[in-house]
Amino acid sequence: MNGKATAHSVVEASARSKWISGAVVVFYALVTITPLLWIVLTSFKTPTDSIAYPPKVISEPSLEGYCNLFTIRSRQAPEYMASLPPATGYCDKIARERNMVIAGPSKTPGRLLNSLVIGFGSTFLAVFLGTLAAYAFSRFKVPLKDDLMFFILSTRFMPPIAVAIPIYLMYRQLGMTDTHFGMILLYTAVNVSLAVWLLKGFIDEIPREYEEAALVDGYTRLQAFVKTVLPQAATGIAATAVFCLIFAWNEYAFAVLLTSGVAQTMPPSIPFLIGEGGQDWPAVAAGTTLFVIPILVFTVLLRKHLLRGITFGAVRK
């Protein structure tokens, strides 16, 4: 690659070993991605095709799963069906074919909205608090710094069910069960530990000289923080925010135990999309697909910072 290809190098693998490694890795990647692709494919099948044997790879594409995800339908007598005006939309038409009429929208849009509100709310708070704390830990002599940092991280390791028991009682006492605010606060607390550790790593990397120059120029500490550190930490802050957002988006244990209707997010509700005669697999697959796509996009965008994110900022590359 760099023109020294003639010399034998111990570090650079031989062409043959590269080819074999490549083949094995590609094979693993294809196997590992199959379940995901299968779910996406299933979301475009009709219920009958989704449970066909042998499993169908190619089938008539249908958006029935997506229709079922967003609507509730009711079965009607043939006489009543005949008396109806012709079907208007795509989903309506599919419902009519199954002798059903659309009775209204499902709870899915509301749950998606809850996921967004709780996700963005808790992410904003966690990153805001995390940036402040990380800056202080990075730049100032804080007594018991190592102990405080350990304390902050240790809260991340608490088993969620163990935390949920007293939180449930506490929220019930305060009237915060099944509220957006309660969930935002809870997810903020879980995410802030990650945010502090990750952001401390990012801020540690920003040379102090910039701030010192600003201080010499007559800025106060706070102005130096806002005008020199924050802009340089922007990438790190964004990466941290995405990690927090993914956690809150994916979280299930707290959501299923502490919410029931008003503030329920997507994860606890996807498994319970029941159709006639069992689980409505295309609808489940459609819900899963819509739910997973933002994460896939973010993962690709985050690729460079992934390692930091999963090691609390310890491994940088």
Added chain:
Amino acid sequence: MQTTIEINEATAVPVAAAKPGLTTSLAGMSDRAIAWLFISPTIVLLLAINIFPLIWTIYMSFTNYKANMGWVKYRSVGTENYVDILTDSDIWTAMQTTAHFVFWSILFEVLLGFGLALLINRKFRGHSLWTTIILLPMMLSPAVVGNFWTFLFQPQIGLFNYIVGFFSAADPGSFQMIGDVNLAPWTIVLVDTWMWTPYVMLICLAGLRSIPDSIYEAAEVDRASTWRTFWSVTLPMVMPFLMLAILFRAIENFKMFDMVNLLTNGGPGSLTETVSITLKRAAFEKWQTGWSSALAIILFLAVFGAANIYVKVLNKVKQR
């Protein structure tokens, strides 16, 4: 007029700084005061959402409180809950189930993850794209993963059963990954391995990349065999990273709830009931709040001990 202001802000820094802004009252603060002002909100939040509830849990663990019958007067039972848990054979069964799950899933993840990292580290063409594809499962929601694997594991119609049947001549309807007594404990291991192998792989890859080329060149000069180089250079150098991955996965899998809950829900019977599932059943189905608080404290102590070691390894890796 407008341009003048812009120029002022961009160039004349001391003037801009001297201007009284929003932060006037904070401007004169000492560094020490700022440090506490910045750290305390986080600490207060964690005290309120984590530590206060923890203390409450400790208190409840010495009572026979039942959360669904709050009006019933509860009383202190001393250490009865703890004694009860530690002598309960069901808890030990759950612990064994958890240990089986943690041990095998981590073993497979390490073997596959480390192996893949070694291969990817040879930097074949397009390795970056395929690495990204391999990484995807670990970013998904464990709950959603557990849920959609139940579809793949459907007897007859499930893709997994079909593919196994296709390659082994077994009838795809003849075995149930989730319902079978012998298979279910391995089913949760399989799905966990699928999901978390990339995690171990990514950290191992960082470990491999941290090894300076000069060490390999020195080994070559010493005429060390490939095998020897692997055992005395690669493995020891990657070890701290591997430990990091193993410890984190061990902690996470020890308290695994969401994936298992949706995949097998602890079944068949209580065969895949990990301690977190036991805890959920006791706390939110049987409503034995006092008893489950004691179990929560025991779990927390175990995790806390492991987390302590994890942070030590973390700091060691950080210095590299």
